[in-house]
Amino acid sequence: MSGRACEAPLISPVAPDHSGPGCRRPAGRGPFPVVTVPRPRPTPRTGEDRPRGPVVTSIGDPRCRFVATAASTVPRVEFRLLGPFEVVADGRVITLNRRRERFLLAVLALHHNRPVSAERLVDLASDGAPTTAAEAALRSNVSRLRSALPPELGRVERRGTGYALVTDPERIDVHRFRGLVARARDADPAGRADLLRDALALWRGPVLADVASDLARQRLVQGLEEARLDALEQRVAADLELGRPVVAELRDLVAEHPSRERFAALLVLALHRSGEQVRALAVYDERRRWLRAEHGLDPGADLRAAHREVLRAEARPAGRTFLPYDVPDFTGRAAEIARLAGTTGIALVDGMAGVGKTALALHVAHRLANRFPDGRLFVDLHAHTAGREPVDPADALEVLLREAGVPADGVPASVDARSALWRSTLAGRRVLVVLDNAAGAEQVRPLLPGTAGCLVLVTSRRRLATIAGATPLSLDVLPEADAVALFDRVATRAEPAEVAEVVALCGRLPLAIRIAAARLQHRPLWTVAQLRDRLRDRLRELSVDDHGVAAAFSLSYRQLDDAHQRVFRLVGAQPGVDVDVFAAAAAAGLPPDRAEVLLEGLLDVHLLEQRAPGRYTFHDLIREYARAVTVAEERAEATHRLFDYYLRATDRANRLLVPDLETEPPVPAFPDAGLPPLADHVAAGAWCERERPNLLAAIRHAEDLGLPAYTWLISRSLARHLLVGGHLHDGIAAHTAAADAARRAGDAEAHLVASINLATNHWLSDRYRPALEGLTGALELARAAGDRAREVFALNRLAALRHCLGEDGGECARQALAGAVELGKPREESFALWVLSLIAWDAGDVRGSLEHAAAMLAVSRATGDAMWETAALVRVGRAESALHGYRPDRFAAAVAAARSIADHHHEAEALVEWADAGREACPSQARALAEQAHDLVRRGSRPSLTGVVHAVLAAVHARAGEVGQAREHAARARSIAGAIGHRRLADRVAASVPVDTPLEDLVR
DSSP states (O other), rough: OOOGGSSSOOOOOOOOOOOSSOOOOOTTTTOOOOOOOOOOOEEEEEOOOOOOSEEEEETTTHHHOOOOOTOOOOOOOEOOSSSEEEEHHHEEEEEOHHHHHHHHHHHHHTTTTTTHHHHHHHHTTTTOOOOHHHHHHHHHHHHHHHHHHHHTEEEEEETTEEEEEEEOOOHHHHHHHHHHHHHHHSOOOOHHHHHHHHHHOOSSSTTTTTTSSSSHHHHHHHHHHHHHHHHHHHHHHHHHTTTOOOOOHHHHHHHHTTHHHHHHHHHHHHHHHOHHHHHHHHHHHHHHHHHHHHOOOOHEEEEHHHHHHHHHHHHOOOOOOOOOOOTOOOOOHHHHHHHHHOOOEEEEEEEEEOHHHHHHHHHHHTTGGGGGTEEEEEEETTOOOTTTOOHHHHHHHHHHHHTOOOOGGGOOOOOOOOOHEEEEEEEEOHHHHHHHEEOOOHHHHSSSSSSSOOOEEEEESSOOOSTTEEEEEEOOOOHHHHHHHHHHHHHHHOOOOHHHHHHHHHHHHHHHHHHHHHHHHTOTOOOOOHHHHHHTTHHHHHTTTTTHHHHHHHHEEEOOOOOHHHHHHHHHTTSSSOOOOOHHHHHHHHHHHHHHHHHHHHHTTTEEEETTTTEEEOOOOHHHHHHHHHOOOHHHHHHHHHHHHHHHHHHHHHHHSSSOOOOOOOOOOOGGGGGGOOOHHHHHHHHHHHHHHHHHHHHHHHTTTOOOHHHHHHHHHHHHHHHTTOHHHHHHHHHHHHHHHHHHHHHHHHHHHHHHHHHHHHHTOOOOOHHHHHHHHHHHHHHHOOOOOHHHHHHHHHHHHHHHHSSSOHHHHHHHHHHHHHTOOOOHHHHHHHHHHHHHHHHHOHHHHHHHHHHHHHHHHHOOOOHHOOOOOHHHHHHHHHHHHHHHHHHHHHHHHHTTTOOHHHHHHHHHHHHHTTTOOOOHHHHHHHHHHHHHHHEEEEEEHHHHHHHHHHHHHHHHHHHHHHHHHHHHHHHHHHHHOHHHHHHHHHHHHHSOOOGGGOOO
C-alpha cells in the first residue's frame, strides 16, 4: 500500500490551523523579515537551553534586525516614552545597544512626524555644549538608526535641516495619553474617570530617565509631567464626584506634592462628603498655615471654595434620614450591591413581585448613607399597593420637599413648580433618594434631581427604559446558595437537604422564602420536611393573612388591560417549559405579530421571563398563579388550539426530516400564517429540538386532559427527530404513553405504530430483550391487520436485532427486502440491504457484502436520503478496502454526508469504521479518526457504538505497541458487550486485541 492513500484529508470538526510552527514562512518573505536568533548553548551545570524572562531583541545586534513569529500578521508596535524608553513589537521589547541611538530615537518619537533640527538634536545630546565632533556623531547615529530600524517601526526622514520619525501616532504612548485626556474633557464624570484612569495607566515612571540627562529631560518633558499631575487631579475629582472613596489616595498625594493646592482642596471635600467635617476643617487649617510659613501666601481659590462648602454644611442642619429600616437578615446580592454602590445619578432596579427590589435598594441606601451627608430621603410611590392608587407626582414632590427641609407654606401648588423647587433645593447638595414601587417613567421623571452629586434609587416591577442616562438593573431570583442561606438566617434550622427542596419549591423568590421560613419559625413542632410537604399547595401556604405571594402577583395581574390578562392566563395555563411567539399565538387564537406585542408587554412588567432569545417562560410560582386564575373552559379551548398547532407544526417538520415519509393519517388543518417558517431539514430539526420539552409535555398530558389522540399523533411525528437526535429515553417515554393511550382507545393502527416506534427505541438503546418482544408483537399485529408496510418495518428491525444477538436474521431481512421493493419503500429497502451487507461481512462473504452495499448506495442516492447514504458508504468502504486496498475517499464522503444532516451517531460510526479500515495502512490517521469518534460518543450515544469505538481504539493502541491502553479499551468494550448482550460486538473485541479473560465468561 503506497502512502498516497494516507494523504486523504482528515475530516475534523474544526477548521485546520495553519499557524503552527510547521507552517513558518521562509526568512525574508511575508510582510516583515524573519531571522531566527540562535538559542544559547546548554550550560554544563543544568542543561537548560531556554532563555528566561521577557524576550528582548537588540536592534544593534549584528545577528538580526527584528524577530517575530512568522505566521503573524504585521506586528503591533508601540513606542513607550512614559517611563523607561522601550520599543515593543508583539509583546517583545526591542532595544538599541548604543545609548546615543536610543536617545535619538526617543527624541524623534517624542516629536513624531515633526522635524527636529540637527542643531537642536546636537544641543540636547551634548547638554548645551556642542562640539564639532557632535555634528558628525549625529550623522553617524542617524545612519545607523536608519539601517537598523525595521520599516514596521517607522522610518527616519531628512526634512530641511533636521530629521523626523515618520510613524503612526497611535503607536506612541505620549500621543495616546494626550488623546485620552482631551476626550475626558467632554465626558460625564464616570466616562471622565475611566478615560483618565486609562491615560494615567500608560505612565510607568519618569519620562526618558534611562536615556537622557537630567538637563535634557528638563528641557524635553517638563510639560508632560505637569500634564500627568493635571490628569491625576481631574481623575480624583471625577471619582469624588461619583462618590467613590478617595480619601486615602488624596492623603498620599498631598504628602507627595505639597505645593499642588488642588490636591489639598480635593482632600477637604472628600473628608467633608464622607461625613468627617472636623477633619476636613483641620486639613484646611494645616494647609493655610503651611502656605503662610513656606511661601507667605494665603490659600488659593480652590482651597477657599472647598472650605466654604464645609462651612455652609456646618451652618445648616444636618441632612435627615427618612429611610425605612434595613432588613437585618439581608442575604446575598453581592454583585448587585457592588453595581449600585458604583452608580452615580440614577439607578433603576426592576424585577418581578417578591424578588426583593425594595430590600436591596434600602440595604444599599443604608450602606451608602455616609456619602450623602445632606439627607437620605424615601417615598413609596404605591404602584402596587392593595387598595391604593399610584401616588401623583405632585404629591410625591410635596413629601420629598418636606423631607428636604422646605416648610409646608413654601411648597408651590403646581407639579412643574414643585419639580423646579425640588431641583434647586438639591443643587450643590449630596442627597440620596429612594423612589420605591414606581408605576412608570412618567411618575418618576418630575422627581429626579437636575444636577450631579445626588443618587436616586428607583424600584419598579416595570422596566423603565425611557429614563435616559440611568443605570438599569433587572433583579432575578436568588442563586441556590443564597436562597438556602436566607432561609437559614430566618428559620435557623439545620436540615440542608430538606431546606434545598423548600427553597426550590419557593422558586428561590425571596418573598416566598421569607414567608416559608417565618411559618417554620413560628411552628416549633414542624420539621423542614413537613413544611416541604405542605408546599405542594404553594400559593395557599405562602400567604399570611391577606399578604403573600399570590396577593403580590394579583396586584401585578389586576393592573394589566384585558388583552394582556387573557394572554397571561392562556399561555400560563399550558403544559410545557416555555413558548415562542407562534405557540403563544396558537394558544390565544391571535396572529403571531399581535401575540408578540402582548408577550413583550408581559415581559416588561416581569410577569414573563426570557431566558433565550425569542422564547418566553414563567417563574414557577407565577405559572401556578396563572393556572389558578384561568377557568376550565377557557383553558380547554386554548389547549385544543395549542395541541393542534404542535401537531401541525411537528408534522411539517417531520416531512422535511423524512422526505419520502409514507402517508400518515390526516392532521388537523392549521393556517400556514400561524406556523413557524421551516425552510429545510436543518431548520426543521432545530425547531424540533427547541420545542422537544414542550412536545413531550403535550404527549404526557394529552390523555390526562381528555385528548388521547394527540398523544400518539404528536409522538408519531416526533419519532424521527428523537431517534436521530439520540433522545432515546425520551422516545421510550413518549411511545410508551402513545401505545398505552392507543390501546385504551381501541385504535389498532395507532397502537401498532406506537409499538413499532417503542420497540425501535428499545433496540437503539441496546435494550434487546424488550425490543425483541415488542417487535415480535408488532409483527403479529401488522400481519393480523394485513398492514404490509409495517410488516416490512418490523421485519427489518427484527433482522438487525437478531444479527446483534448472534442469531440468523437473514430470512427476516430477505422478506423485508422483497416487501420493500414490492411496496416501493426505498428507506426500508436500504435498511434490508444494510442488514444483508452486515450478515455477509460477518460470514466472510466480502463480495456479497459489497454487492448489497452498492445496491443500498444507489437507492439512497436516488432518493436523497443522506442517513442511509452514510451507512451505505461505510459498508462500501469496508468491502472495497478489503478487496482492493484502503479506500479513504468512501469514508470521507460518509462523514460529510452525516455532517450535512447533523447526524452525530452515524458520523461517529463512519469515523470509527474508517479508523478500523485504515489502521494498518495509516496508523496515525486511524488513531486521530478513532479519537474523533470517541469525542462524539462521549457526548452521548448508544452503548453498542461506544463499545465499537473502544474496540477499535484497543486495536489501534495494540498496533502501536501500547499494550496497557489497548487492554483498557478492550476491557471497556467487553464490559459494554456483556452488559447489553451484544454477541457481534463481543466477537469484534475478541479479534481486536488478545485478552487474558475469556469473553465467554463476560457475555451473557
